[in-house]
Amino acid sequence: MATPIGRGAAAAIAVAASLAVAWLVPALAVLLVWPLLxxxxxxxxIALIPSRLDTAARIGVAVVASVALSTHITYWLSHLTGGYxxxxxxxxxxxxAVPVVLAASRGRLWLRPNLRHSWAAFAAAAAAAAVVAVVLGVGIWRVTPDGxxxxxxNWSDLGVHLSIAETLNAGANFPPQVPYFAGVPLTYHWFADFHAAILAEAAGIFSVPAMVIQSAILAGALALIVYSLGRRMMRGRHARRIALIATGLAVFGGGMGYLRFLGDISxxxxxxxxxxxxxxxxxxxxxxWPYFRVPSVMGTGLLAHRATTAGLPILIGSVLLLVTALPSARQRLAGWRDRPWLIGLAGLMGALLAPFHFxxxxxxPLLALAWVLACGxxxxxxxxxxxxxxxxxxxMAIPFVIAPALQAGGSGAVQVVSLWPSAPRDDGLAAVLFFYVTxxxxxxxxxxxxLLVRSVPRRAFLxxxxxxxxMVPNVVQLSVIDFDMNKYFxxxxxxxxxxxxxxxxxxxxxxxxxxxxxxxxSPLLVAGWTASSNLQVLSRADLDAARWVSFNTPADAVFVTDGWVNSLTDAAGRKRLTTFGPYIANLGYRPDERISDVVTIYCGGDPAxxxxxxxxxxxxxxxxxxRPQPCTAPVDFSSSPxxxxxxxTGPLIWQLIDS
Incomplete structure (x- = not known):
C-alpha cells in the first residue's frame, strides 16, 4: 500500500466502508460522515495546493472550505437528482471524498502540523468553541416540564432557522419556499441552516444539536483564521503575540454596554x-440613553445570527487565502512567488459565500481590490x-444573488441614508459620536x-x-430592517x-x-443572557402537538397559524402562512394582505x-x-362540514376535508 495507487485505493475503500456503515447505522454518521462535511x-x-499556510490557517480554512463545499455540492446534486x-x-x-482520496494517494493527507508553535492559536480556538458550545448547548433549546x-x-431568531432546517429535512421543501410565508421562494442567506440540516439528516437527528456543534466548530475556525491572518500581516518576532491578542479581541471583544449593567447594579x-x-x-x-445597539461578534454573530456564524469565518478565510497567495510588489522583488491556485481558492470561497451571507x-471583492492596491x-x-x-x-454565485438583489431593489429596501438609522441621528452629531465611541x-x-502610526504593517489595507x-451602514441601507446593517460592523x-x-x-x-x-x-454578559434567560418558545402542549404533526401530517402540508414569531410548525418541519410581519418584509415580500387574510380565517365569522x-x-x-388579536368574530370551525x-389534546388542529 506504499504506492500512490495503493494509498488511494485504501482511502477509497475506507470512505466507502464508512459511508455504508453510517447509512445502515445513522448515529455513526457523526463519526463517519460529518468529517467529510x-x-x-x-x-x-489545501494539502494538494502549494501554499504558505501555517497550521492554524490550514485547519481553520479546512473547516470553512468544507462547510461551503459540502453545502453547495449537496444543493446542486439535489437539483440534479430531483430533490433533497x-x-x-x-x-x-x-x-x-475525491480530494481526500487524491491527497492520500500523494501521501499528503497526513501532514505533520507544527503544533508546538501554534498552541496559543488552538487554545484561543478551543476557548471560542467551548463558550459557543456551552452557551448554545444549555440555552438555545431547553426542554422543561412547561415546554x-x-x-x-434565539427566542426570536431560532424559529426562522429551525423552520428552514426542519422543513428541508421533512422532505418536501426543496427548492425551499419561505417556511413561514409558504408559497414564495426563500430569498434569504439560508445555507448555514442548510448545512446544519445536512448534518442532522445524515445522522438522523433533530437540527438543533447539529446547529450547536456546527456553530462551535465555526467559532473555533474563526479564531484560527484570525490568528493566522494576524501572523501573516504583522510578521516579525512579535507576530504571534499580536495574533493572539487580535484573536482574543476579535472573538471576545466588544463595546461598553456593560456600563448600563453597572448602572443597573448601582x-x-x-x-x-x-x-x-x-x-x-x-x-x-x-x-x-445611553444606547447600545451595535452587537459584538460573540454576542450576536456567533450565538444568534447563524448566517454570520458561517459567513464571517468564510469571509475572513477568503481574505487570509488571498493575503497568503498574493505577496506585495516589494515581496515579489525579494523573491516571493504568487500562488495562483490559492488565489483561485480564495475566489472560490468568496463566490460560495453568497448564499451563506448576502x-x-x-x-x-472590495477587500481584495484594497489588498491589490495596497500591495502595488x-x-x-x-x-x-x-x-x-x-x-x-x-x-457560480450568479444563481444565488439575482433573485435577492431584484427582491431588495423592488421592495424599496435599498436606499441611501445619512448615518445609520439605528444610531441616535435626531439627537445631533455629538450624540452619534458618543454612540459609536461607547x-x-x-x-x-x-x-x-x-492608524495614526506610520509603521503599522499593512496600514493602507487595514x-x-x-x-x-x-461607512457602509452610514451611507446605505440594504434591507427593510436597518438594524441588519450592523453586520458590516x-x-x-x-x-x-x-x-x-x-x-x-x-x-x-x-x-x-x-x-x-x-x-x-459586554459580549460575556450577552453570553450569560443567552445561556440563562428562560423565554418561552413552545408550551408543553405545543411541543406535543409538534411531535404529532411531524408524524401524522404530509410533509408538504401548509398550516394556518396565528402569525406569532414562534410556532409548533417550526419544530414539526411544516410550512405556515405567516409569521411576524417584519421578518417577511425583510425578504422583500409584502405581508399585509396575507396577514389580513389570516385574521379573517380565524376571526371573520364565516367558516366557508x-x-x-x-x-x-x-x-x-x-x-x-x-388567535390573532383583536378577534371580533371568532370562527367556529366545528360548525362547518x-x-x-x-x-x-392541546391546541386544536383542523384539516380541510378535501385537502
Missing amino acids: LFLPGWSL ARATIYMAAGVL VTSGGS AGVGPPLDLVSRNSYDNQWLTG FFFPVF RLLDRDAPRNALMLLAPYV NLGVPFGLALAA AAWLIGLF QAMWIAVALLAAWLIHRWPTAAIVAVFALSVP LSAELMRHYDASHLVDGA EFKLVYE
Whole structure:
C-alpha cells in the first residue's frame, strides 16, 4: 500500500466502508460522515495546493472550505437528482471524498502540523468553541416540564432557522419556499441552516444539536483564521503575540454596554445574576440613553445570527487565502512567488459565500481590490492572470444573488441614508459620536489610534477595511430592517482587532489585561443572557402537538397559524402562512394582505370564507390555539362540514376535508 495507487485505493475503500456503515447505522454518521462535511475535503484541497499556510490557517480554512463545499455540492446534486434527501447527502459525501482520496494517494493527507508553535492559536480556538458550545448547548433549546425555552436573541431568531432546517429535512421543501410565508421562494442567506440540516439528516437527528456543534466548530475556525491572518500581516518576532491578542479581541471583544449593567447594579434594579438573565447588555433596544445597539461578534454573530456564524469565518478565510497567495510588489522583488491556485481558492470561497451571507458577499471583492492596491499589484504583468483566477469562480454565485438583489431593489429596501438609522441621528452629531465611541468601545479607539502610526504593517489595507466597512451602514441601507446593517460592523471588527493588537502588543501585561477587562464584559454578559434567560418558545402542549404533526401530517402540508414569531410548525418541519410581519418584509415580500387574510380565517365569522381563503393559499391544516388579536368574530370551525378535527389534546388542529 506504499504506492500512490495503493494509498488511494485504501482511502477509497475506507470512505466507502464508512459511508455504508453510517447509512445502515445513522448515529455513526457523526463519526463517519460529518468529517467529510466539516473538515476533510478542505484539508485535502489545501494539502494538494502549494501554499504558505501555517497550521492554524490550514485547519481553520479546512473547516470553512468544507462547510461551503459540502453545502453547495449537496444543493446542486439535489437539483440534479430531483430533490433533497438523505441519499443525496451521501452522494455528496462521495464527491467530497475525491480530494481526500487524491491527497492520500500523494501521501499528503497526513501532514505533520507544527503544533508546538501554534498552541496559543488552538487554545484561543478551543476557548471560542467551548463558550459557543456551552452557551448554545444549555440555552438555545431547553426542554422543561412547561415546554421549550430559548435564551437571548434565539427566542426570536431560532424559529426562522429551525423552520428552514426542519422543513428541508421533512422532505418536501426543496427548492425551499419561505417556511413561514409558504408559497414564495426563500430569498434569504439560508445555507448555514442548510448545512446544519445536512448534518442532522445524515445522522438522523433533530437540527438543533447539529446547529450547536456546527456553530462551535465555526467559532473555533474563526479564531484560527484570525490568528493566522494576524501572523501573516504583522510578521516579525512579535507576530504571534499580536495574533493572539487580535484573536482574543476579535472573538471576545466588544463595546461598553456593560456600563448600563453597572448602572443597573448601582441603582438597585436587581441582583446581578437576575439582571444578566433578563437583559442584553451588548445589543439592547427599547431603552433610553445611553444606547447600545451595535452587537459584538460573540454576542450576536456567533450565538444568534447563524448566517454570520458561517459567513464571517468564510469571509475572513477568503481574505487570509488571498493575503497568503498574493505577496506585495516589494515581496515579489525579494523573491516571493504568487500562488495562483490559492488565489483561485480564495475566489472560490468568496463566490460560495453568497448564499451563506448576502451582506458579506460583496465585501470580499472590495477587500481584495484594497489588498491589490495596497500591495502595488494592480498593473503588473501577472495582474490579468490573478484577476481571472480570483473572479472566474464568481460565475457560480450568479444563481444565488439575482433573485435577492431584484427582491431588495423592488421592495424599496435599498436606499441611501445619512448615518445609520439605528444610531441616535435626531439627537445631533455629538450624540452619534458618543454612540459609536461607547458601542464600539476601547478596541475601536485603539484601532483608530493605530492608524495614526506610520509603521503599522499593512496600514493602507487595514485602514480601507476599517473605514470602508464602518461607512457602509452610514451611507446605505440594504434591507427593510436597518438594524441588519450592523453586520458590516462585525466584518469591520476583525480589522479593528488587528490594529488594536498591534498598538498594544508591547504594552506591559497589566495594561493589556486592562484593555481586555474593558473590552470583553459586554459580549460575556450577552453570553450569560443567552445561556440563562428562560423565554418561552413552545408550551408543553405545543411541543406535543409538534411531535404529532411531524408524524401524522404530509410533509408538504401548509398550516394556518396565528402569525406569532414562534410556532409548533417550526419544530414539526411544516410550512405556515405567516409569521411576524417584519421578518417577511425583510425578504422583500409584502405581508399585509396575507396577514389580513389570516385574521379573517380565524376571526371573520364565516367558516366557508375561511375554507376558501385556505384553498387560495394551498393551506390544508389550521392550528386553533391562540388567535390573532383583536378577534371580533371568532370562527367556529366545528360548525362547518369543511373542517375535520384531527388533533384535540392541546391546541386544536383542523384539516380541510378535501385537502
